[in-house]
Amino acid sequence: MRQTEFVILGLLSESTLTGYQIKKIIDVRFRFFWSESYGQIFPTLKMLSANHLIEEIVVQEKQKRSQKTYQITESGLTALREWLCVPVERETIRLEILLKMYFSHLVYAGSMLEHIIKFQKAHEQDLQMMNLFQRELETVLDEDENHPQVLRVIDFGQKVNQAYLDWSRETILFLERKGKK
Amino acid sequence: MRQTEFVILGLLSESTLTGYQIKKIIDVRFRFFWSESYGQIFPTLKMLSANHLIEEIVVQEKQKRSQKTYQITESGLTALREWLCVPVERETIRLEILLKMYFSHLVYAGSMLEHIIKFQKAHEQDLQMMNLFQRELETVLDEDENHPQVLRVIDFGQKVNQAYLDWSRETILFLERKGKK
């Protein structure tokens, strides 16, 4: 869980959060390059806490529902900084759609067409969301926060998603021609 | 091992192969969108064989070294065709480099710069390899084989890798400006 550890430390370096909030942030802000499930977040939180890289802070506001908010410790921040300087080692990419495209001559073209249209729609939405993030961030841009770095990440998402959409458009044309023959 | 199953069936639908050859093909041709380890290939081969989706053919040429060549069966081909028509369900992307970029304001810019340069070099090579594949395939283009579909897959790789390189260039400039301040 090396990697999960550091996503969590990273997010906690910005603000205190609950496990649930961490999951939500990853699902929204990181969706085009990362994902985590509760099955990893909660055990990792427990582990980080046992190693004193994070601490549970009990914000007993009135009679709030059960809620564990975590904050990063000094050693957590140190560990995060160290990790940031270690060379990137894993780059996991598994695109089932390309596997299907590669072997798609074995089935009728209409089937592949459906897959691509679905793919295209999903990434159109992703791109719109990124454009929104970008505009929002630019209106409150603070050079002393991590905003410029976040904009670079958003830019990555925009470029890659644009490439996906260009490819989808061309591939749909290709399949439509195939289908007619 | 759902997915591993189908990569193998797909490759065996083109030619008979050994486990070792399957691994090599995935490492070279699919490297920008897929990966498999021996730890998955060999057990999956065994399992597919037990289910009669593939068959072991013993090509006892002279006193060849131990070698198991597999070929797809009719039911294997049927299973593959069915899978090709089922909607794409998984799209795994985990880019550690973006995670590091996102939180990189916590460390000095030079560190991130190294990561990006390494990333850029790796993807320059990938792009060159794809350009080579493309040229090779276009010289022997056969519309009745899967060549047009493979070219679409290569095109995906080229577009996405080009996006990676554009982003790298811009991000290196960004970090160099940061570093000087």
Added chain:
DNA sequence: CGGCGCATGTAACTTGTTACATGATTCC
């Protein structure tokens, strides 16, 4: 008072990697 969203958690399972063992063949 019903449903949704917030919130936590785990057990069972699937998936995937790593490290290791083994040994033949090919090429320099």
Added chain:
DNA sequence: GGAATCATGTAACAAGTTACATGCGCCG
């Protein structure tokens, strides 16, 4: 003769998902 590549395989481990259980608070 030694290195690289071909070739097969597994055990231990690490990572990740899914399905489920639980229950509060808020809004209509």
